[in-house]
Amino acid sequence: MPDDLHESALSAHGPVAGVDEAGRGPLAGPVVAAAVIFDPARLPAGLDDSKRLTQARREALAAALVAQAETGIGIASVEEIDRLNILQASHLAMCRALAALPRPPAHALIDGNLVPKECPCLATAVIGGDARSVSIAAASIIAKVTRDRIMRDLAQHFPGYGWETNMGYPSKSHRSALQTLGVTPHHRRSFAPVRNILYQAHLPSA
Structure with missing residues (x-):
C-alpha cells in the first residue's frame, strides 16, 4: 500500500504534489494527468494504485x-x-496539471522514471510511484476517473468502438471496429494499428 514517506521527507x-497520468496506451482519446497536494491530516482511507481499485471505488475516492x-x-x-x-x-x-493546482508546489513526485523537462518546480521521479506514494496514488485515481469520463462521453458521439468499456485501449472489439467503421478524429494516427489502417485505405485498389 502507498504511504506518505516521500511526501514527509x-x-x-x-507543498509536495504527486503527479500521474492515464491513457498512454490507448489508440484513441487524450492523455490525462492529475496533480494532488494533500493536507496530511485529511488522507482518505483506502488510497491505492488506480489499477487495483474497482470503478466504483475509484469514483468514490476521486470525489473525496x-x-x-x-x-x-x-x-x-x-x-x-x-x-x-x-x-x-x-x-x-x-x-x-501542476500549473492547474490552486498553489504552486515546492516539489513534485512524478510517477515513472523520468521528470518532464518543463516541470515548473523541483521534481523527483518515483518508479512504481502509484503503489508507493499516497499523493501519486491519488493522482492516478483522479487521472483515470477523469479520462474514463471523457471516453464515455466520446462513446456517445462515436458509437460502435466500445469506448464506454475499453476506454480507447486496443481491445479486440476496438480493433475490429477500426477495420469496419474506420478512423475517427479521436484516434491517434501515430499509433501503428491506426496508422496501418490509414495506409491501407490509401493503397490503390487492384
Whole structure:
C-alpha cells in the first residue's frame, strides 16, 4: 500500500504534489494527468494504485479527493500526442496539471522514471510511484476517473468502438471496429494499428 514517506521527507520545503497520468496506451482519446497536494491530516482511507481499485471505488475516492485535497488536471490532445509522441504529450499533461493546482508546489513526485523537462518546480521521479506514494496514488485515481469520463462521453458521439468499456485501449472489439467503421478524429494516427489502417485505405485498389 502507498504511504506518505516521500511526501514527509520533502514537506519541510513547502507543498509536495504527486503527479500521474492515464491513457498512454490507448489508440484513441487524450492523455490525462492529475496533480494532488494533500493536507496530511485529511488522507482518505483506502488510497491505492488506480489499477487495483474497482470503478466504483475509484469514483468514490476521486470525489473525496476533490473535496479534501488540492487538485489539478492537465490534458494533452490527440493532435499533441501525434505531433510530440506519447511520452512528451504525457509530460506536457503533467506540467499542465501542476500549473492547474490552486498553489504552486515546492516539489513534485512524478510517477515513472523520468521528470518532464518543463516541470515548473523541483521534481523527483518515483518508479512504481502509484503503489508507493499516497499523493501519486491519488493522482492516478483522479487521472483515470477523469479520462474514463471523457471516453464515455466520446462513446456517445462515436458509437460502435466500445469506448464506454475499453476506454480507447486496443481491445479486440476496438480493433475490429477500426477495420469496419474506420478512423475517427479521436484516434491517434501515430499509433501503428491506426496508422496501418490509414495506409491501407490509401493503397490503390487492384
